[in-house]
Amino acid sequence: QVRVASPRVSSAMRVPARAMSYGLLRCFFRDVVLRLFFRQVDIVGAPRVPVSGPVIFVANHNNQFVDPIMLISLIPRVVRFLIAAKSLKRPVVGAFARMVRAIGVQRPQDLATKGSGTVSVDDGGCTVVGTGTAFSKELHAGAKLKVGEVELAVKCVDGDDRCTITPSPAAIDKATYKVLPRVDQTAMYDEVHTALKQGDCIGIFPEGGSHDQASLIELKPGVAIMALGAMLAGAKGVKIAPCGLNYFDPYRFRSRVIVEFGEPFEVPEALAEQYKTDKRGAVQELMTMVDDAMKGMMPGAKDWEELQVFLTMRALYKPRGKKLSAEETLRLNKMFALSRRRLTEDESMKGLMSEVNEYVELLRAAGLTDRDVRMSLIRDTGAVWRTVMAALQLLLLLPLTIPTIIVGSPITILTLKLAKREKETALANSAVKVKGLDVVASYKIIVGMVAAPTYNFILACVLAWLLHCGALALLAIYFLGLPLVEYVGILACDHSVRCWRRLRVILLFWGCAPTAGIMQQFFVERRNRLEAKVRDCVRMLSPQMSQDIENQQVAQTRQISSHLDQLHFEGMIPAASSIEGDIGKPLLQKETPPEPDWGCVVQ
Secondary structure (H helix, E strand, C coil): CCCCCCCCCCHHHHHHHHHHHHHHHHHHHHHHHHHHHEEEEEEECHHHCCCCCCEEEEECCCCCCHHHHHHHHHCCCCEEEEEEHHHHHCHHHHHHHHHCCCEEECCHHHHCEECCCEEEECCCCCEEEEECCCHHHHCCCCCEEEECCEEEEEEEEEECCEEEECCCCCCEEEECCEEECCCCCHHHHHHHHHHHHCCCEEEECCCCCCCCCCCCCCCCCHHHHHHHHHHHCCCCCCEEEEEEEEEECCCCCCEEEEEEECCCEECCHHHHHHHHHCHHHHHHHHHHHHHHHHHCCCCCCCCHHHHHHHHHHHHHHCCCCCCCCHHHHHHHHHHHHHCHHHHHHCHHHHHHHHHHHHHHHHHHHCCCCHHHHHHHCCCCHHHHHHHHHHHHHHHHHHHHHHHHHHHHHHHHHHHHHHHHHHHHHHHHCCCCCCCCHHHHHHHHHHHHHHHHHHHHHHHHHHHHHHCCCCHHHHHHHHHHHHHHHHHHHHHHHHHHHHHHHHHHHHHHHCCCCHHHHHHHHHHHHHHHHHHHHHHHHHHHHHHHHHHHHHHHHHCCCEHHHHHHHHHHHCCCCCHHHHHHCCCCCCECCCCCCCCCCCCCCCC
16 A cells, blocks of 8 residues: 655745735735725835835824735735734635735733723822722733723732732722733744844834824834844844825725835844843834834824815915826925924914915815815816816716716615724724724725625626526626726716816806805905915925924934833833833823834734
C-alpha cells in the first residue's frame, strides 16, 4: 500500500498568492466600490508614497470602513491595517479584513462589563469607595472604571469596597460604572513588528476610532510604540507616512473626496536608542512629529459650522469661472484653517468670519447655495448657450434617469433605513461622534454589496422569464446587461443633477416671479462685498502664514503623558521609565482625553 502525501504549499508560494488576492480585492474596491459610490476621487501627492521599505501609514478617521478601503485602493503597496477584533467577527467586514490580512486589536471598551453597586470619589481623589461592590472579583490592577465619560485607571484593589486609582478629574457620588479590563497586546505588537521587519506596510488610524468631527481628535500613542518597538526588534529605516482623507458630504452617494499623501519621515535612530531607557520621552517626541504631520493634512476647523465658513471663504476667494485643482482646493482650505487663531482673535477678522457665517445661514434659509449665487453672476452669451444646452440634455436624459431612479428605489430605501438605524446605534455607543454620520457611508456600501447582487439576480430572472431566455442568457443579463445599464443610468443621473443646478439658477434668479430680482440683488450685493473682504484678508494673511504654522506646531500638551500613564498601568511601559522620562515635554493639549486605546480601523 502506497500512501500519497497531500501537496504542501510553501510559504514562498503563499506570498505571491496573498499578493494576488490583495491585488484582486484592491481592483474590486477601486473599480467597483469607489467608482460607484463616489462621483470623484482626487489624489494629491501620490509620488510621495514610499515604494519600498517598512512604512506606517497614518490617517484621519472620518468615514469608518470607507477609510481603509480608500487607502487600500490608492496605495500601490500591500498595507496591513489594524482593525478592532470585534469587527473581524462581522460577516462582510470580517471576510474582507481577513483577505487583506488585517491585524486584530482587542480593545478594552469592547470587553466592558457592568460593575456591581455604585462608586464614589472626591474631586482629585485617588480612592474609590464602593457601595454594594465586589472589587476583589471584578477589578484588577491596570483595569479601568468608566463612569459616564470619565475613565479611572485602577492602581490596586484594596478590598471589595475600596480601590486606588489615578487622580479623579471630577467628584463622583454613588454612580453606576463599567469595568474595562486590562488587555495584553503583546501578540498584536509582535505581529506588527514582524511585518515591519519584513519591509511590509502597516495602516493605522491614530485617533482610535471613527468619528464625524471636523478636526482631529486626540491621537493614541500606539503608532509611536509600534514604530520604536519595531526598530528595536530589528526593522531598519521605518517611515511614517501621513495621509489626509478630505470628504465632501462623506455620507452621500456620488459625493467627492480628495486624498492627500504627505511627506513621509523616517523615525530617527536616536529615538529608538532613547526608547531603551526612556520610553516616555521617546514616545512623546515621536508623537509630536506624527501630530504635526497629520495636522498638516487636515483643514483644522473646530466644528462643522466653522469648516463651512472656511469652505465658503475659499469659494469667495476663487476667481470667477476658474476651476480649482484638488491641490489648490486643499491649499486654500488649510490657509484659512491655519490662520484660525488670527481669524478668531483679531476683531476685524472676527467680524469677517461672522459676516460669512451670516451669509451661509441666509443662503440655507433661502434654500440656496453659494454656487447658485455665483452662477447667477455669469450672464454672457456662453452662459446662455450652456443653459439652453443644459435644458436639452436634461430632457434627453429623462428616459434614462427616471427608470434608473424607479428601479433603484428599493435598494435606496433599504440602505437609507438600515444606515439610519446603524447611525443611531453608533451614536448611542460613542462619546466622540457628533451625529454619527461617519458610519453611514460604510453601512450603505456594506448593505449595497449584499442587497444589490441579490436584487439584480431577481431582476435578471424576471427579465429572462419575460423574454423566454435560457440559462446562458440569464447569466449574460445578470453579469453584463444589468451592471452596464445601471452604471450608465448612474452617470446619466450625475449629469442630470449638474444640468438641473444650472436651470435652478434660472428659475430662482432669472424667473418671472416679482421677488426673483430682489432676492438676486440682495445675495449678489452681499456676495460681492464679502468677496472683496475675503481677498483683502488673503493678501494680509499670506506673509503671516509661516508664523501661524510655527505657532500651531508649538501648541503641544500633556495628553500623550496622560496616555503613557495609562500604558504604564496596563503594563506596556515599565514604572521606572514612566516616572523618570522627560515629563516636562508636553504634547497635544486636550481638556478631556478619551480612552487610551491604540488606534484601529473601526470603532
